[in-house]
Amino acid sequence: MAIGEGEPLERIAAALARGEVLGLLPEEARRRLARTGAPVDLIPGELLCQAGDPGDAVYVILDGELEVRRLSAAGRELRLVALGPGALAGEMAVLDGGARSADIVASRRAHLWRVPRQALLEALEAEPRALLALVAELSRRLRAVNAALEARSTLDLGGRLAGLLMAEQTGRGLVPLSQGELARRLGASREKVNRKLREWSASGWVETTPAGLRILGETRLRALSAGPWSA
Numbered sequence: 001m002a003i004g005e006g007e008p009l010e011r012i013a014a015a016l017a018r019g020e021v022l023g024l025l026p027e028e029a030r031r032r033l034a035r036t037g038a039p040v041d042l043i044p045g046e047l048l049c050q051a052g053d054p055g056d057a058v059y060v061i062l063d064g065e066l067e068v069r070r071l072s073a074a075g076r077e078l079r080l081v082a083l084g085p086g087a088l089a090g091e092m093a094v095l096d097g098g099a100r101s102a103d104i105v106a107s108r109r110a111h112l113w114r115v116p117r118q119a120l121l122e123a124l125e126a127e128p129r130a131l132l133a134l135v136a137e138l139s140r141r142l143r144a145v146n147a148a149l150e151a152r153s154t155l156d157l158g159g160r161l162a163g164l165l166m167a168e169q170t171g172r173g174l175v176p177l178s179q180g181e182l183a184r185r186l187g188a189s190r191e192k193v194n195r196k197l198r199e200w201s202a203s204g205w206v207e208t209t210p211a212g213l214r215i216l217g218e219t220r221l222r223a224l225s226a227g228p229w230s231a
């Protein structure tokens with residue numbers, strides 16, 4: 001059963017125990033966060049917050065998935081990361097007192113627990129292990145950003161597209177994403193993605209089927225996605 005409005009606080013405290021950071025708090029502290037918090041339920045596509053909003057709470061994902069996005073200056077949507085059950089969202093503004101750094105949208109139906117800023121900060125101050133777990137999580141996120149930055153500066157569109165196709169292919173080499181979605185994920189225009197796919201189709205590396213794009217030249221695409229270091 002989904003966790004949300006009307007759930008006993010015991011169940012919320014138990015759900016918080018499964019979280020990456022709050023799971024390290026003592027039980028009493030988790031119960032306090034369950035008491036001071038409130039449920040937030042989102043339907044797919046619903047916005048939780050927008051970049052620039054003030055941030056006075058952090059959200060624990062109990063169920064579902066959130067997508068973190070930014071709009072580039074050119075108006076293009078850049079998908080930063082997807083966050084699933086157990087993850088915290090909205091911790092940056094809470095920690096540094098700044099504005100929300102990105103938009104957060106529900107990519108699936110999501111049940112969250114909203115924890116007010118002050119309650120989170122008090123809980124973290126009292127439990128250094130949880131604070132360190134949060135620092136470790138921020139480090140992991142920074143690593144991912146560094147890797148993405150490196151890929152962006154060293155790989156051309158073909159390399160990045162090849163990497164995305166490799167990552168998203170299903171068992172039979174099918175990639176269940178539209179060209180528009182591929183473009184959105186890469187922060188590229190649909191026209192450029194379409195041109196590249198037509199090129200690869202002519203070379204026999206991919207084919208368009210009714211079920212979606214099928215990868216035929218995996219070895220070639222994998223080499224492309226490995227960037228300038230690959231032979």
Ligand SMILES: Nc1ncnc2c1ncn2[C@@H]1O[C@@H]2COP(=O)(O)O[C@H]2[C@H]1O
Nearest residue numbers: 068081089090091092093100101102141
């Ligand atoms: N690169 C990123 N990786 C993971 N989460 C992020 C990233 N950028 C922003 N976020 C999340 O998106 C949230 C937007 O609001 P905040 O800035 O308060 O906190 C942010 C983080 O929780």
